Amino acid sequence: MSAVIESTAEETRHDSAGPWRAAFRRLRNDRLGMVCVVIVVAYMLIVLASALGLVARDWNREVGVSYANPGFLPHLENLEAESSRNLTAQSKVPPVDLSDIDPLAPYYKELDERTARIKVTEIQRSDTLPFGGDKWGKDIIKKTVKGAEISIFVGFAAALLAAVLGTVFGACAGYFGGRINDLFEWIYNVFTSIPYILLILAFAAVFGKGIVTVIMILGITGWTGIYRLLRAEYLKHREREYVRAADAIGASDMRRMFVQILPNVSHVILVQLSQHVVQFIKAEVILSFLGFGVPVELVSWGTMLAEAQNELVIGKWWQLAAATASMAVLVTAFSLFTDALRDALDPKLKALL
Amino acid sequence: MRLPIRVGSSRHAFGAVLAWILIGAVHGALAADPAKIIRIAFPVAESTFDPLDQRDIYSAAITEAVFDAMLQYDYLARPPKLIPNTLEGMPQINTEGTEYTFRLRRGIYFNDDPAFNGARRELTAQDYAYSLRRHFDPRWRSPWLFQFEKKIVGADDAMERAKKTGKFDYDAPIEGIEVVDRYTLRIRLTQPDFTFIYVLATPPSAAMAREVVERYGDDIAAHPVGTGPFRLAEWKRASKIVLEASPGFRSLRFDAVPGDDAESQAIYARNRGKLLPLIGRIEYAVIEESQPRWLAFVNGELDVLERVPNEYINLAVPNGSLAPNLAKRGISAHRGHEPSLFFTVFNMQDPVVGGYTAEKIALRRAISFGYDRDAEIAVIRKREAVPAEQPIGPGVAGFDPAFRNPMNGYDPARAKALLDLFGYIDRDGDGYRERPEGSPLSIEYASTPTLLDRQYDELWKRSMDAIGIRFTFRKATWPDLLKAGQLGKLQMRTIGWLANIPDADNFLQLLYGPNAGQSNDSRFSLEAYDRIYRQAKRLPDSPERNRLFHELSRLAVAYAPWKLGIYRIETHLAQPWVAGYKPHPTMRSVLRYVDVDLEKQRAVAR
Numbered sequence: 040m041s042a043v044i045e046s047t048a049e050e051t052r053h054d055s056a057g058p059w060r061a062a063f064r065r066l067r068n069d070r071l072g073m074v075c076v077v078i079v080v081a082y083m084l085i086v087l088a089s090a091l092g093l094v095a096r097d098w099n100r101e102v103g104v105s106y107a108n109p110g111f112l113p114h115l116e117n118l119e120a121e122s123s124r125n126l127t128a129q130s131k132v133p134p135v136d137l138s139d140i141d142p143l144a145p146y147y148k149e150l151d152e153r154t155a156r157i158k159v160t161e162i163q164r165s166d167t168l169p170f171g172g173d174k175w176g177k178d179i180i181k182k183t184v185k186g187a188e189i190s191i192f193v194g195f196a197a198a199l200l201a202a203v204l205g206t207v208f209g210a211c212a213g214y215f216g217g218r219i220n221d222l223f224e225w226i227y228n229v230f231t232s233i234p235y236i237l238l239i240l241a242f243a244a245v246f247g248k249g250i251v252t253v254i255m256i257l258g259i260t261g262w263t264g265i266y267r268l269l270r271a272e273y274l275k276h277r278e279r280e281y282v283r284a285a286d287a288i289g290a291s292d293m294r295r296m297f298v299q300i301l302p303n304v305s306h307v308i309l310v311q312l313s314q315h316v317v318q319f320i321k322a323e324v325i326l327s328f329l330g331f332g333v334p335v336e337l338v339s340w341g342t343m344l345a346e347a348q349n350e351l352v353i354g355k356w357w358q359l360a361a362a363t364a365s366m367a368v369l370v371t372a373f374s375l376f377t378d379a380l381r382d383a384l385d386p387k388l389k390a391l392l
Numbered sequence: 393m394r395l396p397i398r399v400g401s402s403r404h405a406f407g408a409v410l411a412w413i414l415i416g417a418v419h420g421a422l423a424a425d426p427a428k429i430i431r432i433a434f435p436v437a438e439s440t441f442d443p444l445d446q447r448d449i450y451s452a453a454i455t456e457a458v459f460d461a462m463l464q465y466d467y468l469a470r471p472p473k474l475i476p477n478t479l480e481g482m483p484q485i486n487t488e489g490t491e492y493t494f495r496l497r498r499g500i501y502f503n504d505d506p507a508f509n510g511a512r513r514e515l516t517a518q519d520y521a522y523s524l525r526r527h528f529d530p531r532w533r534s535p536w537l538f539q540f541e542k543k544i545v546g547a548d549d550a551m552e553r554a555k556k557t558g559k560f561d562y563d564a565p566i567e568g569i570e571v572v573d574r575y576t577l578r579i580r581l582t583q584p585d586f587t588f589i590y591v592l593a594t595p596p597s598a599a600m601a602r603e604v605v606e607r608y609g610d611d612i613a614a615h616p617v618g619t620g621p622f623r624l625a626e627w628k629r630a631s632k633i634v635l636e637a638s639p640g641f642r643s644l645r646f647d648a649v650p651g652d653d654a655e656s657q658a659i660y661a662r663n664r665g666k667l668l669p670l671i672g673r674i675e676y677a678v679i680e681e682s683q684p685r686w687l688a689f690v691n692g693e694l695d696v697l698e699r700v701p702n703e704y705i706n707l708a709v710p711n712g713s714l715a716p717n718l719a720k721r722g723i724s725a726h727r728g729h730e731p732s733l734f735f736t737v738f739n740m741q742d743p744v745v746g747g748y749t750a751e752k753i754a755l756r757r758a759i760s761f762g763y764d765r766d767a768e769i770a771v772i773r774k775r776e777a778v779p780a781e782q783p784i785g786p787g788v789a790g791f792d793p794a795f796r797n798p799m800n801g802y803d804p805a806r807a808k809a810l811l812d813l814f815g816y817i818d819r820d821g822d823g824y825r826e827r828p829e830g831s832p833l834s835i836e837y838a839s840t841p842t843l844l845d846r847q848y849d850e851l852w853k854r855s856m857d858a859i860g861i862r863f864t865f866r867k868a869t870w871p872d873l874l875k876a877g878q879l880g881k882l883q884m885r886t887i888g889w890l891a892n893i894p895d896a897d898n899f900l901q902l903l904y905g906p907n908a909g910q911s912n913d914s915r916f917s918l919e920a921y922d923r924i925y926r927q928a929k930r931l932p933d934s935p936e937r938n939r940l941f942h943e944l945s946r947l948a949v950a951y952a953p954w955k956l957g958i959y960r961i962e963t964h965l966a967q968p969w970v971a972g973y974k975p976h977p978t979m980r981s982v983l984r985y986v987d988v989d990l991e992k993q994r995a996v997a998r
Contacts, residue, residue, distance in 0.1 A: 099854075105771050118706040122775045134798035135942075140920075141950040142750045143757070146813060153809035174771055175850070331841070335849040335865060336857075345843055349683050349703045 062306075065383040072379025078372035082191065089188040098181035098338065104164045106355045107172030119174075119353070120166070171357035173346065182338055183361045189339040190366070193253055194320035200258025201319075202312045205265025210296050212266070213273025223266070230263050239322065243331040253332055257319045265311045272304040306384035313377040317370050324366065340366045424637035426672035428988040430695045430970065433679045433688065436840075437630035439871040441616035443595040444526055447535050447874055449890055452595055453981040457635055457674065459598035459618035462494055462520060462577075463589065465978055467985045468648040468656040471787075472894045472978050474593055478515060478619065489584035494520070496575040500642045505617040507607040512640070515619045517577035519599040521569045522562060524579075525550070526605070527596065529560035535878060536596035538907040543588060544568035545580045562602070586932040590893040593978075621669040621984040633676040637669050644668045646985060659972040663987060670972075670987035680842055692996070695970050695988070700963040701844075705774045709963050722968030722996070726975050727961065731891035733785040733899060734777075734957035736763075737914045742883050744827070745835060748918070748951065751828055754814040756952040757799055759835075762807035762859040763955060764851060772847050777958035782945040783899055785889070786959050787977060789933045790896025790941045797949050800956060807859045816861075824862040834862040838876070838885040841867045848886065877913045886957065887913065894978050895933070900925060900944050903953060916953035969993035 066072055088094045104120035138144040170179045212223035230238065238260045246252040276282060277300070285299045320340075326332040327341025340362045347359035434450045443455040464477040476482055478500055484493040500515040502508065524544070527534040528551040542548055545568030554560035568580040581588060591597060599619060608615045616624050621641050626634035646668055650660035663670065677694075679685040682701030689697035700708045708715060714725040738756050740746040745756060769777050782795040811817070815828030827833045837852055839845040849865050856863040868876065876882050891898040901907055904925050905917030921944060928940040948954065966973045969992040976982050 118710055119771075119774065122706065122770060132794055132796045134796045134800075135946060135949070137798060137946055137950045140946060142748075142753055143950075146750075150806065150809050150813060153813060154803075154806045157805040157808050159805045174847070175767075175854075329841075335846060335853050342846075345846075348681075349843065352683060352686065352704065353707060 062383040066379055069379045069382065071375060072383070075372040075376035075379065078368065079376055082187065082369050082372075085184060086188045086191050089184050090192070095181040095184040095188075098177060098185040099336075100178075101162060101176040102165060102178055103168045103172035103176040104166055105172070105174055105176055106350075107164075107166060107168045107176055109171040109357050110167045110169045113167045115354075117166075119355075170361055171355070173358050174350075179357050179361050182343065182358075183340075183365050186338045186340045186343050186362065187365060187369075189250070189333055189337055190320050190323055190341065191316075191369070193250065193257070193323045193333075193339070194316045196254045197257035197261065197319040197323075198312050198315035200254060201261040201315055202265055202308055204258065204262035205311070206269050206301075206308055208262065209266040209269025210273050210301070213270040214277050214292070214296050214300070216274075220270075223270070227263055227266055230260065235260065236325070239326065240329070240331065243326065249334055250337065253323055253326060256326070257322050261315060261319060261322075265308070265315070268307055268311060269304065272307055273300060276300045276303060306381075310377060310381045310384065313373060313380060317373045317377070320366070320370060424667075424669050424672040425990075426636070427990060428671040429673040429675060430671050430983055430986060430988065431675045431677070431693065432696045432698065432983075433677050433685050433694055435678075435680060435682070435685065435699070435701075436870040437678050437680075438633060438676075439874060440613040441624065442613040443598045443600065443616075443618075444523070444532055444534050444536065445613060446595055447878075448870070449980050452892070454624075454633060454635070454676070455595040455598065455616065455618075456620070456979065456981040457622040457983060458616045458620045458624065459595060459600070460500070460515070460620050461593050461595065461598045462496075463593040465593060465976060466649050467976065467979075467982060468650040468660060468974065470651050470977075472976070473649065474589065477593075478599070483589070485589075489586070490581045492579045492581075492589070493572075494577045494579070496520075496577070497642070498575060500619050501640045502601050502604075502619050503617055503623040503638050503640065505601075505604055505615070507601065507603040507617070513601060513603075515599055516574050517571045518574075519601055520577050520597070521571050522602045522605075523598060523600045524569055525560070525562055525566065526600070528554070529562075530555055531560065534596070535910050536594075538901060538904070538910045538912075539591045539594070539596065541906070543581050543583075543585055545582055583930055585929060587893055587895045587897045587929075590895060594892045595980075622674060625673070631678050633678075635674040635676075637672045641669070646670070648985075656974060659974060659985075663972050663985070666987075669984040671983065674983050682844060689965060689967075692967065695967045696973060696986075697965040698962075698975070700965060702773045702776055705776050705963065708965060718965070722992075724966050724968070724970075724973070726964040726966070726973070728975075729786045729959060730962050730975075731785040731787045731894060731898075731977050732888055732960050732962075733780055733783065734886065734888045734960060735780065735783070736884060736886040736955035736957060737877070737882075738953055738955070739880055739883050739913075740915045740917065740953050741880055744833070745883055746915075751814045751816075753950075753952055754810045755816060756955070758807040758810040758816075758859065759856070759861065760799060760807075760952060760955040761801070761803045761810070762855050762861070764802050764804075764855045765957065766802050768848070768851055769958060772851065773958065773960075776961045776963065778961070780956040780959050783903065783948040783954065783956065784896045784941070784945065785891055785899055788891055788894045788896050788898065790900075790938055792938065792942060792945070795942070795945060797956065799949055799952065804855075804859055811859065811861075818860055823857075823860060825860045832862070834864060836864050836866050836883045838866045838868065838873055838882045840870050840873065878909065880908070880913075880915050882913075885913075888960070892978060892980075896941050897929070900928075900941065900948075903944075903948055914953040916948075916951070918947060918951060921947045921951075967993075968996060 085094070104117070106117055106119045108115045108117060138147065164176055168178050173179060173182065208223050212220045239256055242256040242260060246256060282295055282299055285295050290299065323332060323339060324341035324344060327339050328345045332341050333339045343358055343362035347362065351359055436448065436450060438454060439448055439451050440446050441451065441454055441458070443459050446452050446455050460478045462477060462479050463474050466473045466475045478497055480495045480497050485491070496515065496517055502513040502515060524540065526532055527537050527540050528547050530551065540547065546566045547568055550560070550564065550566050570578040572578050601617060604615060604617045605612050621638055622635035623638045625636040626632065644667070646663040646666045648660055650656040679688065682703055685697065686701055686704045688694045708718065709725055709727065714723070738745045746752065765779060769775060769779070779800060781797040781800060782792060784791050811825055816825045816833060818824060819826045819830060825833050839849055853863050873882070873885060877885055877887070889899060889902060902911050903914065903916045903921060904912060905922045908915040908917060924940050924943050928937050928944070931937040964975050969989045971987040971989045973986045974982065
């Protein structure tokens with residue numbers, strides 16, 4: 040490949056890498072598309088940094104008071120934090136003596152000594168955090184970054200899974216036709232006849248909880264759209280001359296499917312893949328919002344929004360704002376980027392340039 | 393999945409109308425005004441309408457409104473006072489305290505049902521006898537059997553016979569449950585029991601008609617047919633329950649013994665002598681999440697908000713007094729401790745958290761010390777709770793306000809010391825401890841998939857991570873958890889117990905060994921505890937009994953079958969047009985005494 044890219048422009052016009060290069064050029068000329076690319080790349084860098092533990096590693100630490108005010112609004116009334124201060128004073132009554140019946144009574148002394156040796160650090164909680172705190176006093180910015188990591192990872196992984204499933208199934212159905220086609224069409228019909236959210240919830244009930252589960256659920260339920268498109272592409276392409284030529288020189292079915300045809304339909308997959316990333320980020324949010332999503336020790340935008348639904352009424356808008364804003368920006372940018380990508384990759388547009 | 397069920401076909405509607413006209417002619421009074429509607433919400437779905445089987449306060453609220461026990465509580469008297477309900481007077485008790493004679497009022501009728509073949513069905517002593525016997529029928533697996541078991545002469549033998557033959561004989565006589573004549577019932581106890589009479593005021597003792605139970609069989613939970621002030625009018629499972637005033641309800645007038653407080657005096661002055669029920673309809677909506685529940689009340693779509701969700705407590709009653717904007721609208725707040733206790737149950741038969749050896753006790757105790765209850769009270773419950781010190785809820789006979797629990801605070805250092813000392817140490821360096829013999833230590837905590845429970849899950853997870861115990865979560869709906877807990881299939885779970893009897897016995901029986909499979913969800917079974925419990929059972933409320941209760945509390949604290957949680961503070965709000973509402977500590981539904989001021993309602997609407 041590198042040799043191709045280094046070759047002269049004259050040669051490129053006749054080279055197989057030409058369409059890709061042209062597509063990239065078209066994409067680069069699309070100013071809105073490029074802005075979106077920058078935004079998406081920025082998100083990816085943040086996700087990468089968070090996954091590597093460079094940022095937001097300590098998102099789970101409770102650094103502020105309950106619903107700490109944002110740094111730019113330090114003087115808002117915070118009744119929630121008030122109520123967690125001055126907890127009822129310890130009773131003066133001496134505790135009941137259990138030593139005559141307690142099976143652990145022989146260990147009392149040793150336990151006291153061991154307890155005294157274990158240090159407990161008291162956390163200093165601040166009244167304000169840069170963009171406010173949640174119920175437990177966790178920093179909202181760090182939480183949003185960590186939430187982005189989970190949400191985007193889930194979105195990408197699930198989209199990848201759906202794309203692989205959709206491509207393989209679509210390729211088999213479209214290429215082989217006949218009984219195999221019938222089989223995949225039947226599976227496709229079963230999956231699409233069930234309302235999407237119901238299907239997701241059904242799988243969620245069977246699989247239990249966890250990140251991998253969420254990815255599996257979304258991937259397994261989300262491949263149908265890609266399958267339909269790919270099947271149509273393969274139906275079209277298998278009769279094309281270049282495929283027949285390959286057949287004539289003795290290329291195997293697998294080679295024809297995945298070496299000959301696949302590169303020629305890959306733009307469809309790429310566009311679908313990016314569309315599904317957006318769709319799955321939203322689906323993860325819905326799942327988490329409904330309580331089927333990420334487990335309790337993790338955070339995603341969905342769980343943040345679920346928490347925020349109770350907070351808005353008591354005037355704590357920052358968690359909702361942070362999660363919605365970051366999600367809206369990413370989803371919009373990604374959608375526009377997908378549009379731009381489709382425009383750039385669609386061979387029919389070539390004639391216009 | 394079941395379809396929504398509508399009770400009453402058109403034929404019976406006609407019968408009901410006819411009955412209504414007759415009653416109206418006889419008593420010269422009209423049934424409750426159907427325009428007077430109370431709308432109220434449940435935070436969890438109803439589990440059953442069978443009074444024998446109900447275990448949650450929501451199902452209890454329905455069964456109390458639909459069925460009649462022989463006794464009930466005075467609406468306004470505090471502390472709770474028993475009064476006759478379907479009886480002519482309080483039961484006669486013989487001098488030994490073992491024989492109770494009940495005389496029923498005549499002319500009390502069941503609501504119409506196809507099971508009665510179109511005839512009016514009068515309530516008789518036989519119905520109470522039948523309902524008591526049902527608890528001994530192994531077929532129904534009564535969760536309230538413990539309230540009757542080994543107390544009524546001959547009843548346990550009948551149960552044993554039924555276990556052998558596979559069928560309970562309802563026609564065979566039981567010495568302790570004697571129907572003297574159509575309106576007289578006599579109950580003989582094996583020994584004096586001073587709390588038994590309270591049991592007869594709870595829904596599990598309410599009268600059911602044998603024809604109805606036999607007609608619907610296992611589906612009886614969906615067919616509540618009682619003699620109470622309300623009957624089921626409409627039902628969409630886990631979504632909406634509508635009760636309407638029973639057209640044939642007996643002539644019963646509002647009466648009570650008001651306390652000295654202005655509130656109950658005013659209620660008494662306003663409603664005394666009026667025919668009950670005062671309202672024509674109750675609409676229960678199941679609204680699981682707290683935000684829509686709160687907003688529905690604030691927007692006037694609910695008339696009463698029972699147990700204001702903690703998230704909104706600072707909007708409703710900041711610093712303990714009603715918010716000015718709500719007060720301006722005429723909304724009233726009712727605050728106080730209910731006789732309730734929240735605790736986390738360890739399954740004592742579980743191989744990991746259960747057991748009576750020092751190392752198992754140490755694990756449970758460490759979990760108790762490690763759980764950050766202070767944060768629960770401050771952050772989740774917003775101080776609508778205080779730490780529970782003993783396995784007894786406040787405000788009941790036998791509660792000891794001076795009892796201070798030495799194993800109660802949040803003390804992660806002590807938790808770690810306990811775990812270290814008994815060999816629960818991290819051997820593979822993954823940050824989580826292993827069990828003393830080296831296998832992984834992982835504890836499964838059961839909760840519902842609601843937002844509310846997610847907060848507790850977060851807190852448990854954080855607390856247990858801090859002391860190195862791996863925690864996982866099992867998610868199921870509330871009714872499923874209730875069943876699984878009763879069957880001993882859960883490892884750990886937090887529940888609240890709201891006393892249905894104003895006596896400490898009602899809490900302490902939760903740990904009595906033979907009650908496993910019924911109310912003893914932890915399946916705790918300790919010989920010393922059971923012995924003292926039986927001893928206390930024979931005594932009336934007295935210093936001697938309190939001393940035994942103190943021992944029971946100490947044993948429960950030492951063996952830690954529960955992590956004692958909190959005593960909840962309850963806040964209920966009512967709209968300005970809701971008249972005469974006053975929550976009762978042991979009655980789950982007071983709506984038969986509540987009125988709607990239609991003029992005020994119209995005025996507010998304008």
